[in-house]
Amino acid sequence: MSELEKLVASMEAGDITLDNSLILYRRGVDLVRFCQNQLSKAEQEIKFLDEEVLKPLDDDLLKEDKF
Template sequence: MSKSKPETSPVAQFERSLEELEQLVEKMEAGDLSLEQSLSAYERGVGLYRQCQQALEQAELRVRLLTDPAQPDKSEPFDSLGNDD
């Protein structure tokens, strides 16, 4: 019997990625990293940013599908929701 690693929820993955990204930004802003460490942190940060962006896009699609399953592309984008300024 093989023990498989339990699936991590997309929300938990997003939160973990966002937290790691925030920590990387704090380290880089502190200015205590070498150039090599900064480049490495930047590369990791770009990867985390892309993961977070993809997770947000997937969440938005899920909400659109729930809002109007027949035409998710015609539902109102998040940017304009609740902005009565």
């Protein structure tokens, strides 16, 4: 994330060539895609964990105090 912030700052400063701007832009796109992928994986893992933890308790288990 910090690399992406540095890229944006460099591009906003406006003191780089067009070619370098395109290189930085491409790198920024790659970083954004990577971050989106990581976020998606984390969201899927959280959803999976929530489904396991937040299952309704079985009434029989509640009656037997085995939970």
